[in-house]
Amino acid sequence: EVQLVQSGAEVKKPGESLRISCKDSGNTFTSYWISWVRQMPGKGLEWVGRIDPSDSYTNYSPSFNGHVTISVDTSMSTAYLQWSSLKASDTAIYYCARHDGFHSTGYYLGEAGYFGLWGRGTRVTVSS
Amino acid sequence: QSALTQPASVSGSVGQSITISCTGTSNDVGAYNYVSWYQQYPGQAPKVIIFDVSNRPSGVSSRFSGSKSGNTASLIISGLQAEDEADYYCSSYANSANVFGSGTRVTVL
Numbered sequence: 001e002v003q004l005v006q007s008g009a010e011v012k013k014p015g016e017s018l019r020i021s022c023k024d025s026g027n028t029f030t031s032y033w034i035s036w037v038r039q040m041p042g043k044g045l046e047w048v049g050r051i052d053p054s055d056s057y058t059n060y061s062p063s064f065n066g067h068v069t070i071s072v073d074t075s076m077s078t079a080y081l082q083w084s085s086l087k088a089s090d091t092a093i094y095y096c097a098r099h100d101g102f103h104s105t106g107y108y109l110g111e112a113g114y115f116g117l118w119g120r121g122t123r124v125t126v127s128s
Numbered sequence: 129q130s131a132l133t134q135p136a137s138v139s140g141s142v143g144q145s146i147t148i149s150c151t152g153t154s155n156d157v158g159a160y161n162y163v164s165w166y167q168q169y170p171g172q173a174p175k176v177i178i179f180d181v182s183n184r185p186s187g188v189s190s191r192f193s194g195s196k197s198g199n200t201a202s203l204i205i206s207g208l209q210a211e212d213e214a215d216y217y218c219s220s221y222a223n224s225a226n227v228f229g230s231g232t233r234v235t236v237l
Contacts (some may be wrong), residue, residue, distance in 0.1 A: 035226060037174075037228075044131070044215075044217065044228065044229075044230055044231035045166070045168075045174065045217050045219075045228040045231065046131075046228060047219075047225065047226045047227060047228055050226065059224050059225060061129060061225055062129060095173055095174070097174075100179075101162075101179060101180065109162070111221070111226070112160065112162045112221040113162075114162070114164035114176055114179035114180070114219070115164065115166070115174070115176060115219065116176055116179070116185070118173040118174055118175070119173065120173055121173055
């Protein structure tokens with residue numbers, strides 16, 4: 001069974017840097033877009049951004065653009081979400097999710113596809 | 129890109145049917161048939177229950193169904209069961225972005 005395996009919980013101080021990871025346990029990593037989703041304590045889901053692992057093309061939500069960076073290492077079948085300077089407001093659970101879905105004619109929907117496979121989430125706590 | 133609008137809470141008795149609305153704009157929900165719905169239990173990751181407006185993944189109960197009219201999508205849960213008590217989120221493709229709804233807490237009375 002293919003899984004998205006996320007890195008463990010992190011506790012950081014404001015201003016520190018951080019990179020969390022999401023590893024695809026299967027062998028189709030470059031075939032599917034990956035998104036990152038934030039869930040702040042007691043709040044709803046927010047889309048952070050997405051990446052096409054085949055060429056590292058990225059899109060970001062305007063709310064997160066410039067504050068986070070999404071990247072991949074195809075040799076490790078792993079996607080990353082990183083911050084260069086954390087804020088207390090970054091405290092949240094971060095999920096990675098794979099874009100699934102095919103058009104009726106058979107082609108992959110790419111970034112338009114639904115979030116069919118989710119990681120279990122990485123809890124990030126930023127506190128002084 | 130603003131969040132899609134969902135009612136904060138919906139409740140119903142066991143066996144009843146409930147509907148959760150998801151209102152967007154002509155740039156997201158109204159523009160594409162790529163609306164999906166997710167169920168989330170406390171402490172767990174979300175799980176897709178409806179994709180492409182009205183399709184159910186394998187293994188998801190037929191009590192869940194979806195539809196769309198204009199800029200508003202809907203999730204219908206028929207024959208409400210105790211295990212349906214959870215948070216529900218819609219999501220839509222919006223060209224350069226994906227967007228989630230504000231979330232709805234379903235309570236089974």
